[in-house]
């Protein structure tokens with residue numbers, strides 16, 4: 001595996017920049033309660049229908065586990081059924097192979113313009129750049145993806161790719177791209193901006209030669225791609241062009257339509273707090289002879305790009321992920337930074353696990369550590385992925401491979417050495433208490449502390465007195 | 480080695496179990512058993528539930544006793560919305576007497592200029608207030624997608640409880656999935672600009688459901 | 696019942712009154728309370744950094760010191776979680792330490808959970824004239840299910856009224872070494888917590904983990920809030936609060 005275009009090694013410096021970006025902070029501050037509030041409300045309503053979140057997520061995790069523990073078999077079943085319905089099934093080891101396969105299909109069919117429905121795999125492959133280089137115009141059609149494509153940026157959230165963008169920024173992008181003067185806008189103008197994008201993208205939908213989409217799931221029993229969207233762009237790109245290419249990870253397969261129905265009880269609720277997304281499309285094969293619309297050719301590209309190596313490993317649970325975004329929507333770190341600081345395709349807790357695994361542990365040293373261990377992510381994950389435990393496992397690997405900074409290693413060893421010598425420990429902590437108290441100088445707090453510069457950069461260090469508990473306790477016992 | 484062989488070999492190594500053929504047979508048996516997950520208990524009757532959910536998803540709902548009343552209602556509804564009295568329809572509903580109600584209807588796939596699309600549905604799901612449409616020669620998917628207004632005729636007798644029941648109905652009546660099954664739940668929407676929900680992103684801005692008759 | 700109080704290294708050094716408060720509360724349950732004298736650190740910093748061998752060494756030391764009691768009580772959700780959840784993981788397949796770690800885990804309790812659920816403490820000695828808002832620390836809340844217990848106990852404190860803050864279950868941004876190593880992010884998170892605390896407008900913010908409390912207090916003071924008191928739940932319950 002290689003780092004590819006990952007920038008995850010620059011996490012610290014990017015984070016420093018992101019926490020100081022007022023536009024971004026305002027956008028995140030606005031989105032946070034909406035994301036968590038909507039989810040909470042929809043989950044709270046489950047018992048009205050005799051359903052329980054914990055029971056449902058056991059079922060969902062079970063479905064994903066069933067597929068993963070016999071993944072080879074389910075993939076072959078999917079492939080056979082998809083081919084039986086006239087689809088072509090191709091396989092890609094990595095991002096470069098995705099690009100090659102897509103460009104090859106496009107060139108064979110004389111494709112000049114591609115409309116795309118959101119696909120994270122295409123981000124992994126940097127497909128848009130590759131298409132453009134081959135003279136094929138890619139157009140992102142999810143409104144959020146369209147906005148960031150205009151801005152020349154990567155998505156900052158897996159289901160709300162433009163969550164970091166303000167209304168003013170969108171207005172500026174639209175004015176420039178759509179060739180009109182820029183105006184003062186308020187939130188009352190958001191429908192008008194949406195309409196403007198609709199008009200522009202409609203023409204692209206009608207004129208594209210090929211549609212590219214991801215798939216939320218592959219359904220093995222019928223060889224079907226399941227596509228879940230709210231805007232309807234997923235339907236457009238899979239209905240109007242003659243050619244449809246589905247790019248998806250090999251882990252996305254589920255056995256049956258019943259399994260899909262179960263997963264759909266949690267996916268929209270976890271993602272946006274909807275009981276169901278506006279459009280759920282099940283796409284199987286190609287159009288029949290008599291049909292006048294729909295693709296005449298459907299191509300599945302099943303991608304590895306690091307996934308197969310997780311099968312049967314300590315990180316297999318990560319492959320259960322259904323890309324709902326709930327973990328980042330409940331992550332205090334994500335909401336302090338937005339997604340770009342994470343440096344690769346996937347942000348938030350799931351990204352902190354996936355990025356090191358897919359791009360190399362040594363290329364993303366900060367990500368597994370940039371977590372408070374609050375477990376807000378694992379408490380909402382609809383497929384019960386123990387994200388904090390997986391991050392912890394990656395920390396252990398870093399330690400075993402000697403990838404932790406020497407200062408930390410030495411410090412911990414010294415601390416442990418001391419902690420296993422209680423008498424010495426008592427003596428030194430007594431000294432430490434006096435030292436802290438001296439630094440506080442009667443104010444009850446330390447404002448600048450050389451041993452914890454990060455801490456005192458933003459906080460005081462409260463100091464309660466000059467004697468440790470054990471010192472005072474011993475004195476009390478003597479009295 | 481081809482990419483396919485290499486990837487599958489890696490997956491097999493990870494799965495770490497012998498006897499792929501035996502496991503495949505087990506998988507096929509398991510699929511045929513159709514074990515559903517936790518099922519909802521839907522209080523009240525399916526018709527009321529469907530209507531209530533559909534309205535909560537920003538669709539409008541009208542109930543009519545029979546198909547004869549549909550064209551006049553559609554004409555009146557379009558007029559009330561100040562929409563043109565014309566539409567593109569799917570073939571399965573083309574036989575209604577639209578012209579008698581003053582509507583200019585054409586049947587077949589929709590084009591960009593169509594303001595209103597009228598379709599039937601394969602069935603509807605009460606749990607979520609969702610329509611299930613199948614693509615086909617008589618039922619082009621574009622009718623429910625390109626026009627800004629989508630009107631769907633829903634026979635009350637075709638309202639089932641859950642998506643699982645809809646799949647069972649599909650299997651028993653059609654045997655296999657058509658090219659596209661579209662579950663539609665209200666107008667298209669987006670929240671991509673500052674998390675503000677706007678109806679009518681790429682698909683219809685308005686969805687009007689006409690529920691016909693009573694449940695059996 | 697013989698109870699061992701596990702003081703935690705942070706309380707020992709930074710806020711001894713928490714341990715004295717815990718002692719007072721445990722004594723009020725009518726049990727024998729002992730402070731095992733050789734206790735130091737539970738090993739959580741080593742564990743969090745990914746250093747499993749070091750964490751195991753410190754865990755073995757703690758297990759040996761604490762296993763002879765009927766119950767071990769910890770005035771910290773975070774350190775209690777280390778013993779209850781992590782120690783067994785450290786020795787899953789170890790025929791000697793595995794059973795010992797699991798036995799200790801089964802007898803170890805976070806302070807408020809012990810008082811409310813095991814000891815069934817009815818009357819609490821503390822009095823507090825004013826309103827408090829409660830911050831649910833992550834490890835206690837999501838690791839051990841500490842939520843109702845401190846609130847039930849605080850409700851018995853004479854004069855005290857509870858004024859819940861918005862998002863009381865949201866992380867404060869402490870996270871041990873995280874607060875130092877990712878100081879910018881931590882500061883941003885604790886700022887949101889301080890906003891929630893300020894909006895609640897209570898006289899004091901109360902919690903069950905000293906790490907979180909030092910983080911919150913440090914940030915409140917730096918923001919210029921000299922008024923909102925930051926107290927450990929044990930201090931409030933025991934009346935170890937200086938006026």
Ligand code: SF4
Nearest residue numbers: 321322324325327381
């Ligand atoms: S890890 Fe869980 S919560 Fe996060 S995106 Fe994946 S499924 Fe959703």
